[in-house]
Amino acid sequence: MMLELLKSASLLEASIFFLLANLGIFAASVAFCWFLGIAFRHRRIFDRWEPLRGIELAAAFSAIVLNAAVSVAGWKLWTMGHITLHASGIGRAILDCGVMTLFMDLGMYFFHRVVHHPRLYRLFHRFHHRHESTNPISLFVLHPLEVIGFGSLMIVFLAAYPMSVPGLMAYLALNVLFGTLGHSGVEPFPERLRSIPVLGLIGTSTFHAEHHEHPRYNFGFYTLVWDKLFGTLDPEYEARFSGAARGAQDR
Numbered sequence: 016m017m018l019e020l021l022k023s024a025s026l027l028e029a030s031i032f033f034l035l036a037n038l039g040i041f042a043a044s045v046a047f048c049w050f051l052g053i054a055f056r057h058r059r060i061f062d063r064w065e066p067l068r069g070i071e072l073a074a075a076f077s078a079i080v081l082n083a084a085v086s087v088a089g090w091k092l093w094t095m096g097h098i099t100l101h102a103s104g105i106g107r108a109i110l111d112c113g114v115m116t117l118f119m120d121l122g123m124y125f126f127h128r129v130v131h132h133p134r135l136y137r138l139f140h141r142f143h144h145r146h147e148s149t150n151p152i153s154l155f156v157l158h159p160l161e162v163i164g165f166g167s168l169m170i171v172f173l174a175a176y177p178m179s180v181p182g183l184m185a186y187l188a189l190n191v192l193f194g195t196l197g198h199s200g201v202e203p204f205p206e207r208l209r210s211i212p213v214l215g216l217i218g219t220s221t222f223h224a225e226h227h228e229h230p231r232y233n234f235g236f237y238t239l240v241w242d243k244l245f246g247t248l249d250p251e252y253e254a255r256f257s258g259a260a261r262g263a264q265d266r
């Protein structure tokens with residue numbers, strides 16, 4: 016089985032595995048972003064994507080390598096027994112995925128607000144905010160400390176919570192999915208999402224795109240829960256989301 020193979024792998028084998036896995040995640044995210052841009056071209060949030068620049072490609076490559084390094088650190092802690100993973104049925108997997116998503120959303124909300132403090136912003140987070148609009152690699156254009164911070168938060172959670180393997184896989188897939196959606200510049204979610212209980216709290220593409228335009232608002236990633244609770248949801252959010260979902264943006 017894959018997990019047993021991974022557990023008995025050498026450090027070099029695990030490093031190669033996680034580097035390839037993270038390269039694959041990057042490629043899948045970029046390809047999916049291009050697909051979204053074409054499939055939902057009538058529901059644009061921004062007029063166009065920002066052009067790709069060399070420094071951003073370099074930052075994205077460093078994020079891939081650092082994500083792989085964090086994965087190897089998590090793998091090492093797992094092989095040493097500090098992180099426990101177990102098999103589970105679908106019910107437990109959904110519960111675990113929900114718990115991890117809400118925990119990570121709260122943790123990232125908190126750290127995201129902290130790095131918007133003017134001093135820290137200049138040092139770390141300004142790079143991700145180089146543009147008001149985004150492009151298919153924006154998700155990976157992060158300061159190295161942001162990449163390590165995100166990975167460390169995930170490791171802290173996994174060290175404290177006995178996570179099921181399918182729950183973890185589902186969370187990792189959701190993380191890339193939401194990161195890609197938030198930087199795609201288009202709004203694939205239907206307008207009626209807003210009025211559906213619980214689903215209306217999903218962090219849509221418009222939600223994170225607005226953060227790039229108005230960095231005082233929308234610090235969460237997967238949900239609107241923490242921004243609503245702490246009063247930082249962009250007052251224009253509902254109108255912008257509806258407009259983008261209807262394909263009626265006037266920008």
Ligand SMILES: [Zn+2]
Pocket residue numbers: 143153154198223227
């Ligand atoms: Zn962003």
Ligand SMILES: [Zn+2]
Pocket residue numbers: 127131140144226230
């Ligand atoms: Zn930000």
